[in-house]
Structures are given as structure tokens and as C-alpha cells.
Amino acid sequence: MTIYLILCIIMACNQPMQKSTDGASSVPQATTVVSIEKAKNVIFLIGDGMGLTQISAGMYLNKNKTALESFPVIGIHKSHSQNDLVTDSAAGATAFASGVKTVNGAIGMDHLGQKHETILEEAERKGLATGMLTTSTIVHATPAAFMSHVRSRSFYEEIALEYLQTDIDLMIGGGKAYFTRREDGKDLLEQLRNRNYYVADYFDTEFDEIEVPDNKNLFYLTSDKDPLSREQGRDYFIPATELTLEFMENRSSNGFFLMIEGAQIDWGGHANNESYVVDEFLEFDKVIEMCYDFAKKNGETLVVVTADHETGGLAINPKSTMRNLETAFTTGGHTATMIPVFAYGPGAERFAGIYDNTKIYDKMRQAFGWQK
Ligand SMILES: [Zn+2]
Numbered sequence: 001m002t003i004y005l006i007l008c009i010i011m012a013c014n015q016p017m018q019k020s021t022d023g024a025s026s027v028p029q030a031t032t033v034v035s036i037e038k039a040k041n042v043i044f045l046i047g048d049g050m051g052l053t054q055i056s057a058g059m060y061l062n063k064n065k066t067a068l069e070s071f072p073v074i075g076i077h078k079s080h081s082q083n084d085l086v087t088d089s090a091a092g093a094t095a096f097a098s099g100v101k102t103v104n105g106a107i108g109m110d111h112l113g114q115k116h117e118t119i120l121e122e123a124e125r126k127g128l129a130t131g132m133l134t135t136s137t138i139v140h141a142t143p144a145a146f147m148s149h150v151r152s153r154s155f156y157e158e159i160a161l162e163y164l165q166t167d168i169d170l171m172i173g174g175g176k177a178y179f180t181r182r183e184d185g186k187d188l189l190e191q192l193r194n195r196n197y198y199v200a201d202y203f204d205t206e207f208d209e210i211e212v213p214d215n216k217n218l219f220y221l222t223s224d225k226d227p228l229s230r231e232q233g234r235d236y237f238i239p240a241t242e243l244t245l246e247f248m249e250n251r252s253s254n255g256f257f258l259m260i261e262g263a264q265i266d267w268g269g270h271a272n273n274e275s276y277v278v279d280e281f282l283e284f285d286k287v288i289e290m291c292y293d294f295a296k297k298n299g300e301t302l303v304v305v306t307a308d309h310e311t312g313g314l315a316i317n318p319k320s321t322m323r324n325l326e327t328a329f330t331t332g333g334h335t336a337t338m339i340p341v342f343a344y345g346p347g348a349e350r351f352a353g354i355y356d357n358t359k360i361y362d363k364m365r366q367a368f369g370w371q372k
Contacts, residue, residue, distance in 0.1 A: 037346040039302035039367040040255040041248070043291045046096070046142055047284050048089055049266025049277075051310025052340055057274065058281035060322050067289035068305065071342035075351045077360060078338055079309045082111045085336040089266070090153040092308025092357060093145035099361030107141065107159065108149035115149040119364055120257055121166065126370075129169045129251035133244050135227055135237055135280075136263030137175030139163075142308065146259055157182050164191055167217070169256075170247055172240045174223035176201055192219055207239045218247065229264055229276060230283050237262075241287045245294045255300075255368070260287060269311025272329040277314065295345045302345040302367045306360065309334045 047054070059066040081091035082101040094102045094109070098116035102109060109115045117125075124130050132143045139160050141153040148162035160178040163171070179188040189199050198212045201221035212218045220240075228234040241260065248256045262284030268276030288305055295301035313330030320326045341360065343351035347367030351360075365371040 036349055036367075038369040039346040040300035041252055041258070041295075041298070041302070042256075042364050042367060043258045043260065043295065043301060043303045044096070044364065045260045045262070045284075045288055045291060045303065045305040046093070047262045047265050047281065047305070047307045048136075048142055049269045049309065049311030049334070050262070050281060050284070050307035050339075051314065051335070051337055053314040053316060054265055054269070054277055054281050054307075054310070055340070056316060057314065057325055057327060058278050058285060060316075060320075060325060061278050062282055062285070064322060067285045067292060068342050070289075070292055071303075071305070071344045071348075073343040073348040073351050075341040075343070076338045076354045077306060077341055077357045078355070079307075079357050080336055086334050087309050087336075087357075088153070088334065089141040089308050090145060093142040095357040096306075096308070096360050097146045099358045099365075101356070101358055105152050105154075107144045107151075107153055107155075108147075109151070113151065118146050119361055120146040120168070120259065122365075122370070123255075123257035123368075124167055127254045129248055129254070129256035130167075131170035131244055131248055131256065131258040132168065132173070132261075133170070133240055133258070134173040134261040134263050135234065136173060136261065137178065137223070137226060138171050138173030138221070139175050139178050140173075140263065142261045142263065143171075143173060143259065157184070160188055161186075164188060164195065169251055170218045170244060170258075172218070172220045172222065172236075172244065174221065174225065174227040176203075176221040176224050179221070189219075202236070207236055207243065210243065212247070227264075229267070230279050231276065237283055238286060238290075241290050245290065249294075249298070257364075260291070262287065265307075266311045269314065269329070269334075270332055272312055272332060274314075274325065274327045277312070292344055300346060302343065302347045302364070304348075304351060304360065304364065305342040307339050308357075309339065310337045311335070 081087035083103040088104040091104045097118040100110045103111045139156045144159045148159045156178045197219045198216040199219045264280040295303045313335045315328050317326040350363040
């Protein structure tokens, strides 16, 4: 069994007592040395809008079980943004990706407009493999904050254009339209093909037909604009996770950074639709379990699961049972409640406690050994 935290309290008791200058014996000083194992790979899972109540609702309706129970380290983050107690996904994801509190709506830059390198960009620069998988469009706020730097989350076409400048190994998500039917008339998919990407989409290639040559990166588009909900028939999240984990492992000689987003827990919250929230959470929970199992087998992978914010102000009210919840929403927007963080693997211990959302960036970098 691997022990991640080695806490050595080195007492100088096996040393001879030293004499101080006045001749009296000095008391041995205790020195604490904390050494936490480094992670080669980091999988960062964001359940958009997944507060503790969303997790609780999913857990109760899943026979009181969730994959998150396997995680040994739990922390809590403060989700607020630079200008609002209630964050949006752009500021939330920018905090995770770049370690800065910014204004709602901003992607990959602080409130002064200063751009900040993201952990994914840094991983790419340092020669690690990188990937993003989402049930939203690939240019939506959460993935966008890991790979682009724009003033507004609504600049989808500009975000897509910025994606041409990276060498990310794998992207899976919706939003083909932002790459092909653009105001500037450019065909970004053609440009990506010229930049060594294997590009395919759900119109022409089934998931099990994807075959990426070893020397190519993968960009798979799951929809024209927003992907469907699971209830409406979206069925790619589980097979995409399987493919992604295998893909990343094959390229992990220098390690990898992978971001996976369960985007539509948030959309269910905005719609004040309990079954939408629960359904999306339970699928995300399976994805979490797959990542946990991967990390358990792999031994060098840190898995961190959290949300950017809670959505809907969901409550589980009196008269609820395990089979039938009496839920209520207080808003069609987000709330400012603190958010749980779950960690497993090398460096997981750093994620215990209560801290700002920006610290998740620091802790992931520390896990890689990039920052003390
Ligand atoms: Zn939202």
C-alpha cells in the first residue's frame, strides 16, 4: 500500500545533548519534515453546478451511494469571484486554471485584463500530454478558461480561434459550428487537420470508429452547438472517458494533465429540474469512478473532483425519502455556497481544509512538483 504522506518528526534524541555557551544543556528541538509524493498525471474533474445538495440528491436516489465516497481527502473551496460573491463558470474556471480571481465572464485573464498562463498551457509547454473532455461545447466557459484568454465567455468564435495556437493532445466536446460556420469565413477544422489533428465528429464517425494514428492529436466534435442532455439521448460521455483515459495513458511518458467537465448538472439547475440534475450527476459519478479506478491501477495519478459553484440553490426538504425527494430551488442562477473538493492519489493531502478556489491551481501545480 502506498503511503502518500510521510510525516517525519525527527527528534534529535539520538544526538548527544549539546552544551550551550553558558554550560546548561539545551533542549533538543523537534524538526518537522513533510514530504508528499509527486503526481505524474493529474485528472481534474469539474461538475459544473455540483454543490453538496446535488451530490446528496444523486446519492440518495442511487441507493445512498456515490463514487465520491472512495475519495480519502475532502476539502472545501470558497467559490466567489473577484467582483461577485456568486461566481459564474468563466471566473470559476479561470480560478482553477490560472490561480487568479477574476470578474464574472472573463476567461483566462484577471480583472485588469492581464492574461495568465493556464495549468494546461504550462503542462503543454513542459512536454506533458494534455486533454479536455466536456458534455458542453468545447468553447464553453469551463474548457475555454483552460486554453484561451478573452474578455467575455460569449466570444465563442474567438475562443475557437485561440485553440489553433495550442498543441493540446485531445479535445472532445460539442460546438462544431464555432469552427466551421464562422463570421470570418475560416474553416478552423481544416486548419487543425493541417496542424496534425485527427478531426472527426458525430455526423461522420461513431465513437468506436475513431482511430487516431500515434503521431496525431485528436479533436472529436460531439454536436453542432450544445450537446444534448443524457435524457435526450447524449451517449458519448462514458465511452469518451474510456477512450480518453486510454489515449492519455499511451502518451503519458512525461505525464499528463486532463480536464473533464460534467457540464449539464449546471443546466439542470438553471432549469430547476431535479431529474435533469440527478441524471447528469449520476453519469458524471460513473466518469469519476472510471477516473478513480484508473488512478488506483496507475498509481501515479492524482484525481481531483470539484465544482465551480452550486446552481439553483437546491434544497432537499422534509418528507423526502431515499426514493422520493422533496426538492426545491431558490433561484434559476448560481449561489455562493462553499463547494466540496475530493482528492485521491499522490499529493491528495494538500486538498484537505478550507481555501479559496484559486488554491486548487496552486495545489495541482504543487502535486506536479512545479511549485513549493
Ligand atoms: Zn451556470
